[in-house]
Amino acid sequence: MAASGHSPAITMNGGQKLAMKYFTVAIALFGAQCLFGMLAGIQYLHPDFLFGILDFSINRMLHINAMIVWLLFGFIGSVYWLLEDEAGVPIVGLPLAKLIFWVFTLAVVVVVLVFLLVQIGPGKQSTIWLITEGREYIEAPRWADIGIVVCVLAFFYNVAATFARGRFTHIGGVLVMDLVALAGIYLAGMFYTPNISMDQHWWWWVIHLWVEATWEVLVGCLMAYGLIKTMGVRRQIVETWLYIEVALMFGSGILGLGHHYFWIGTPEYWFTIGGFFSALEPIPLVAMVVHAVFDAGHHKLKSANNPALAWIIAQAFGNFFGAGVWGFMHTLPQINLYTHGTQWTASHGHLAFFGAYATMVIAFLYIALQKWRGNVWMGGNLVGAWKWKWAIFLLHAGMITMVMAMLISGYEQSQIERAIEGSTWMGYFAAQGHRWFLQGMYWRQIGGWVFSAGFVLLAWDLLTIGKRETRSALQVPGE
Amino acid sequence: MLEPVKLANFFIVFFSAAAVILFGATYALIFAWSRIKARPGLMPLAYVAYMGLFISVLVLAFAAHLFHNELWSFIVLLMLAGYLIAPHAIWHLCIGTHAETEAAPSLNISQQH
Amino acid sequence: MSETQALWWASTSFWRKTAIWVTAGSFVVLIFLTFDTVKQITAGGKRVPAYSVINQRIDYKFDEKRNFQVPVIGPEEPLFGKKVTEAEAEALVSHGKLTTQAKNCMDCHTLLGNGAYFAPDLTKAWLDPSWGAKETREQTMVEFLVHPELAAHNPLGRRMPNLKITEEEARATVAFLKWMSSIDTNGFPANFKPIDQSNAPTPAAAQP
Numbered sequence: 146m147a148a149s150g151h152s153p154a155i156t157m158n159g160g161q162k163l164a165m166k167y168f169t170v171a172i173a174l175f176g177a178q179c180l181f182g183m184l185a186g187i188q189y190l191h192p193d194f195l196f197g198i199l200d201f202s203i204n205r206m207l208h209i210n211a212m213i214v215w216l217l218f219g220f221i222g223s224v225y226w227l228l229e230d231e232a233g234v235p236i237v238g239l240p241l242a243k244l245i246f247w248v249f250t251l252a253v254v255v256v257v258l259v260f261l262l263v264q265i266g267p268g269k270q271s272t273i274w275l276i277t278e279g280r281e282y283i284e285a286p287r288w289a290d291i292g293i294v295v296c297v298l299a300f301f302y303n304v305a306a307t308f309a310r311g312r313f314t315h316i317g318g319v320l321v322m323d324l325v326a327l328a329g330i331y332l333a334g335m336f337y338t339p340n341i342s343m344d345q346h347w348w349w350w351v352i353h354l355w356v357e358a359t360w361e362v363l364v365g366c367l368m369a370y371g372l373i374k375t376m377g378v379r380r381q382i383v384e385t386w387l388y389i390e391v392a393l394m395f396g397s398g399i400l401g402l403g404h405h406y407f408w409i410g411t412p413e414y415w416f417t418i419g420g421f422f423s424a425l426e427p428i429p430l431v432a433m434v435v436h437a438v439f440d441a442g443h444h445k446l447k448s449a450n451n452p453a454l455a456w457i458i459a460q461a462f463g464n465f466f467g468a469g470v471w472g473f474m475h476t477l478p479q480i481n482l483y484t485h486g487t488q489w490t491a492s493h494g495h496l497a498f499f500g501a502y503a504t505m506v507i508a509f510l511y512i513a514l515q516k517w518r519g520n521v522w523m524g525g526n527l528v529g530a531w532k533w534k535w536a537i538f539l540l541h542a543g544m545i546t547m548v549m550a551m552l553i554s555g556y557e558q559s560q561i562e563r564a565i566e567g568s569t570w571m572g573y574f575a576a577q578g579h580r581w582f583l584q585g586m587y588w589r590q591i592g593g594w595v596f597s598a599g600f601v602l603l604a605w606d607l608l609t610i611g612k613r614e615t616r617s618a619l620q621v622p623g624e
Numbered sequence: 625m626l627e628p629v630k631l632a633n634f635f636i637v638f639f640s641a642a643a644v645i646l647f648g649a650t651y652a653l654i655f656a657w658s659r660i661k662a663r664p665g666l667m668p669l670a671y672v673a674y675m676g677l678f679i680s681v682l683v684l685a686f687a688a689h690l691f692h693n694e695l696w697s698f699i700v701l702l703m704l705a706g707y708l709i710a711p712h713a714i715w716h717l718c719i720g721t722h723a724e725t726e727a728a729p730s731l732n733i734s735q736q737h
Numbered sequence: 738m739s740e741t742q743a744l745w746w747a748s749t750s751f752w753r754k755t756a757i758w759v760t761a762g763s764f765v766v767l768i769f770l771t772f773d774t775v776k777q778i779t780a781g782g783k784r785v786p787a788y789s790v791i792n793q794r795i796d797y798k799f800d801e802k803r804n805f806q807v808p809v810i811g812p813e814e815p816l817f818g819k820k821v822t823e824a825e826a827e828a829l830v831s832h833g834k835l836t837t838q839a840k841n842c843m844d845c846h847t848l849l850g851n852g853a854y855f856a857p858d859l860t861k862a863w864l865d866p867s868w869g870a871k872e873t874r875e876q877t878m879v880e881f882l883v884h885p886e887l888a889a890h891n892p893l894g895r896r897m898p899n900l901k902i903t904e905e906e907a908r909a910t911v912a913f914l915k916w917m918s919s920i921d922t923n924g925f926p927a928n929f930k931p932i933d934q935s936n937a938p939t940p941a942a943a944q945p
Contacts, residue, residue, distance in 0.1 A: 185855075188855070189855070192893065192894045192895040192896060193894065196896065196898060197886070197898050197899065200845075200898045201844070201845055201853070201855045202841045202842075202844035202845045202853070202855075203841070203844075205844045205845070205853050205855070206841060206844045264841075265839060265840050265841055265900055265901070266839045267839060267901075267903070267906070268832055268833075268835040268836030268837075268838075268839045268840070268902075268906045268909065268910075269835060269839065270835065272835070272838070272839035273835070273838060273839070276839070277838070277839070277841055278838060279837065279838030279839060279840065279841045279842065279843060279844075280838065280843060281843045281844065281851065281852050281853070284841070284844070315749065315753070319756075337835075338834075339780075339788070339827060339830050339831035339834045339835075339913075340778070340779070340780045340785060341834065341848060341849060341913075341917055341920070342778040342784075342785050342849070342920055343775070343778055343779070343780075343785075344834075345848075345849055345851055346774065346775070346778060348851075381749060382721050382722055384749055385721045385747070385748070385749045385752050386721065388749065388752035388753050388755065388756040389717065389752050389755075389756075391756040391759075391760065392752065392755045392756040392759045392760075395756070395759055395760040395763055396759040396760075396763060399760070399763035399764060399767055400763050400766060400767060402767065406774070407923060407925070408849060408850050408922045408923055408924075408925035409849045409850070409851070409922065410778050410784050410785050410849065410920045410921060410922055411774050411777070411778060411784075412773070412774060412777050412784065413626075413923055414770075415774075416626055416923070417695045417696070417699070418770070420696065420699055421699050421702075424699055424702070424703050424706075425706075427644075427645050427648060428706065428710055430645075430649070431648055431649060431652045431707070431710050431711060431714070432710065432714045434649050434652040434653055434656070435652050435653075435655070435656045435711050435714040435715055435718065436714060436718055438653060438656035438657055438660055439656055439660055439715070439718040439722075441660075442657075442660035442661065443660070443722060465645075465649065469645045469649075470642050470645045470646060473641050473642070473644065473645050474638045474641045474642050475638070475641075476641075477637075477641070477688055478626055479626060479627065479628050479629050479637075479688040479689065479690075480628075480629045480634070480637045480638070480641075480688060482626075482628050482629075482924065482925060482927050483628070483629070483634070483927065485850040485925065486847040486850035486851065486852070486854065486858055487854060488854055490854070491854060556634070556635075556638070559634065560631060560634060563926065563927065563928075564631045564634070564927070564928060565631070565928070566928075566930075567926060567927065567928035567929040567930050568857075568858050568860075568861070568926030568927075568928075568929055569857075569861075569865050569866060569867065569929060569930055570857045570862075570865045570866075570867040571866070571867060573856075573857035573858065574857075574890070574891040574892070574893065577891070577893055577895070578891070578892060578893055626804065626805070626923070626924070627804065628805075628924075628927060717746075717747060719747075720744045720746065720747025721747045723744075723747075
């Protein structure tokens, strides 16, 4: 690790320069996610807002797709960031990697433009191939699906071949296997069937096995690298714990798929399987609590990068509350019968995605920026530290406001719409017009404004942090 | 057979389910804290948190009719046992994984058991 | 400082093997369950009826033994008064399903409870009492789908936009919704109050 050199060009390796490109697109898409989320939120309060121009369905689709893609770009960027360092050799196919970045970004731009300008098509196969697939989270048309798989495979090739040429660390091994699963699982969503039960059965393979299994392990790899690099935790310990986490996460997560198979036409045995593995899913979280306390007492933690450390701590809490507490509150089928498909799900989704994934990518951005700005000081008394502190505060205050508001709306909805009125059209609107629901949506919007303000501050901070800093970074005794 | 939660018990179910996870984490937290700081006086507090978890699991189980069915009863028992043992097991794992190449005496964590 | 004293249960290699076995084991179990589930949810089975079920009356009634509401296939009641073969039914339902995807229904509505939460759940839309009488239901649904922006939906002012659904697509969508209402969803949605489909003309149905 070269400590000096104020020009980034001297110290950054090829993968890291490429990573900065991915991070830039990721942050732009994070902004798009905020924007379209706000528009969709306003439509709950003022249904005529942009009616017939940019309808709720379009805003909502862009809101959730921007999230998936920005997190994916953040993950890919993070992996390119650590790749050469971890493998000990330059990336095998850097020109290919650069080409793929531009292809991927261009594809995203085209898909977004088609979503915005064409929006919908006739009920034909051509619509699915060219405009939208119309399936939540994976609305991208089929041509883009194929493009995504090609991009992920090229990415996989680069990662696997680079590790193969250099040293295949345990982190590298887990990462490569995880990427195989990531690409393979996506194929499960790439077919058309008139049978909606079959459709959703395989659709959950993509959504659940990405979000609640392979993404978690990917984040585990990033976290493992981050712990070694920024806090100097011994590699062997980190890698053993990575395997422990993989065992716990895949052990509870793969068959945890069952908790999505309660109501879509799938057999009743999924009730007990889903319930059983949902009861297990908090175990990895308990393990992390014990281990974190152990580590905090064991090592004298010296942070060389305060913003990154703050976001890693935020990830621990966010993951615990979003996935653990919010997940378990409504996951048993005995209660999920009434909460399924209400604002409950939205409340859980917001907190879990932000808490488990957005926080981790942001933490990694700060790790990367520290080096990008010339390995500058990011400990205490950092110049302009108020920005990252206020950004983290506003983003969390906004998120918590949104999540609590949707929780109250969802609670009312589960009672009036689902339990009493039995989910009829009348029941739905009776619940949507209820005072608790309307006030929930109002507060959700306020939370959205606060969150968006936090995003603006975060983006500003990412653009400027460390620029006026002249001290060099605190050296962490690595490995 | 599934017996859905009664309308009047919705809040109890949400609340007790959240309490299960929160007490579980509190138990794990105090347990680990007591061990790492070598303060056995804190340990009873950890078990108070576990009692909270125990009660929450039972409340959840009754409100969601989990004892009306063998499979669900088994899951309840498994949770009670699993959450009790997990922090102990993870603790031993922490010591085991960290002790491998390090000199142990700096910490007197294994003395109290 | 020696590696040899390492506890076997705390070693990297032990946990590496455990991670591999746990992952592989879970995946194998999932594959077996998937084979069984896919067999059970293939159209034409008990849980997911054949597409030609649109030729019959579909109801949603409480089942004492299973302790929740289940779809009940009733006497012949062809959609739009025209009985179709299995192949015709599949083509019609498929066209309807394609339409729901092409119009992005799932980003406002939920289908089988999955989707967005801006508009009502469509799982039992075919049986919704809001369509009025069962005799006029099909036509009401088609008219609504073709020009949803004109219909009064609710006191909130929230409306469905005009999605350029053709009459043909609307009829196919209705077929898809009717077929979807016949899927055994383990009692979701609970406590649903279906439209009156008894043969005796009800007072409401007698009105034009």
